[in-house]
Amino acid sequence: xxxxxxxxxxxxxxxxxxxxxxEEHLDSSFExxxxxxxxxxxxxxxxxxxxxxxxxxxxxxxxxxxxxxLKYHS
Amino acid sequence: MIGIKAIxxxxxxxxxxxxxxxxxxxxxxxxxxxxxxxxxLPKLSDDQDTSDLAVKAVEDLLxxxxxxxxxxxxxxxxxxxxxxxxxxxxxAIVQGKLGLSNSVSAFDISLGCSGYVIGLSIxxxxxxxxxxxxxxxxxxxxxxxxxxxxDRVTSLLFGDAATATLxxxxxxxxxxxxxxxxxxxxxxxxxxxxxxxxxxxxxxxFAATNVPTQIKAFLEKQEMTKDDIDLFLLxxxxxxxxxxxxxxxxxxxxxxxLDIEHTGNTVSSSIPLLLSKEFxxxxxxxxxxxxxxxxxxxxNLLERR
Numbered sequence: 001x002x003x004x005x006x007x008x009x010x011x012x013x014x015x016x017x018x019x020x021x022x023e024e025h026l027d028s029s030f031e032x033x034x035x036x037x038x039x040x041x042x043x044x045x046x047x048x049x050x051x052x053x054x055x056x057x058x059x060x061x062x063x064x065x066x067x068x069x070l071k072y073h074s
Numbered sequence: 075m076i077g078i079k080a081i082x083x084x085x086x087x088x089x090x091x092x093x094x095x096x097x098x099x100x101x102x103x104x105x106x107x108x109x110x111x112x113x114x115l116p117k118l119s120d121d122q123d124t125s126d127l128a129v130k131a132v133e134d135l136l137x138x139x140x141x142x143x144x145x146x147x148x149x150x151x152x153x154x155x156x157x158x159x160x161x162x163x164x165x166a167i168v169q170g171k172l173g174l175s176n177s178v179s180a181f182d183i184s185l186g187c188s189g190y191v192i193g194l195s196i197x198x199x200x201x202x203x204x205x206x207x208x209x210x211x212x213x214x215x216x217x218x219x220x221x222x223x224x225d226r227v228t229s230l231l232f233g234d235a236a237t238a239t240l241x242x243x244x245x246x247x248x249x250x251x252x253x254x255x256x257x258x259x260x261x262x263x264x265x266x267x268x269x270x271x272x273x274x275x276x277x278x279x280f281a282a283t284n285v286p287t288q289i290k291a292f293l294e295k296q297e298m299t300k301d302d303i304d305l306f307l308l309x310x311x312x313x314x315x316x317x318x319x320x321x322x323x324x325x326x327x328x329x330x331x332l333d334i335e336h337t338g339n340t341v342s343s344s345i346p347l348l349l350s351k352e353f354x355x356x357x358x359x360x361x362x363x364x365x366x367x368x369x370x371x372x373x374n375l376l377e378r379r
Binding site: 015036037038045057060 | 109312
């Protein structure tokens with residue numbers, strides 16, 4: 001099961017600086033969290049390393065928030 | 075032994091302002107500068123075709139190297155966007171436009187971003203087989219011919235350019251034996267249909283996963299470590315791709331230059347454009363690694379004599 005800390009670790013591994021507190025923006029869009037399209041590629045890449053699970057293209061379009069990612073990996 | 079003696083380059087004068095173009099897609103200047111890395115994208119003019127870019131690069135090479143064009147024994151063009159859709163082969167058109175001897179061996183290589191690394195190996199082998207001492211490897215793959223300017227994924231990335239590399243016995247860099255890999259099951263990640271179609275995430279993941287693994291395997295095979303290498307000249311896919319590969323290979327990030335502000339992703343020309351700036355440098359051991367269309371990826375070592 002993926003935890004919020006893991007997402008924080010993935011962002012750090014990808015050298016992505018997020019200026020907001022993730023727990024306060026679980027339902028915000030990635031854009032509102034400050035992530036651009038390439039940040040999202042990097043985030044999912046690092047999450048794949050952590051979880052060992054590849055998110056297929058068919059699923060990724062439905063993952064629009066941090067909460068969506070947590071739920072997908074629950 | 076045959077190696078790299080000199081490199082000529084050509085960038086079309088016509089250029090797209092990528093910051094202005096990005097605004098059309100609601101992308102910020104910061105995104106373009108930090109993540110893509112290209113503020114300007116050279117574009118061939120309406121009266122230019124692939125062979126014209128190639129000729130300009132060879133002319134630059136001839137002026138830099140003092141090579142007499144009558145001494146050229148082979149001319150090979152790496153492209154997937156030749157004149158007339160690739161028939162006849164662009165290398166024949168280039169041979170004609172340059173007025174090279176009819177005895178010149180001329181053929182094209184159909185590869186994308188891995189084309190320079192693999193092309194060096196092919197031409198070096200061909201020269202050894204034929205007993206040639208001077209041959210030119212051209213890269214000229216102007217994607218502006220196939221990019222849909224309304225496609226956000228591709229139109230912010232690619233620029234047009236050409237390079238011409240002189241392979242000769244009297245060389246500056248020796249060329250080792252490359253490591254070459256292909257995964258055709260994923261070819262649809264980057265494919266030309268009516269226009270160029272790219273699955274950005276697939277290409278990103280492919281490069282971020284496979285290229286560092288190949289570079290590490292190549293170094294192991296050479297019985298070297300990343301610290302033995304002075305410079306890693308990666309295909310300049312985008313700022314983000316160079317960044318993630320550098321991160322995964324590890325070590326000093328300054329060894330992984332990104333230099334595409336005025337060029338964009340120039341496909342098979344990106345590595346020779348970088349390498350052309352290293353002839354007078356103090357970098358002796360240089361890894362080159364190209365990856366993209368196919369999907370295809372290839373890595374090799376160049377060593378200064």
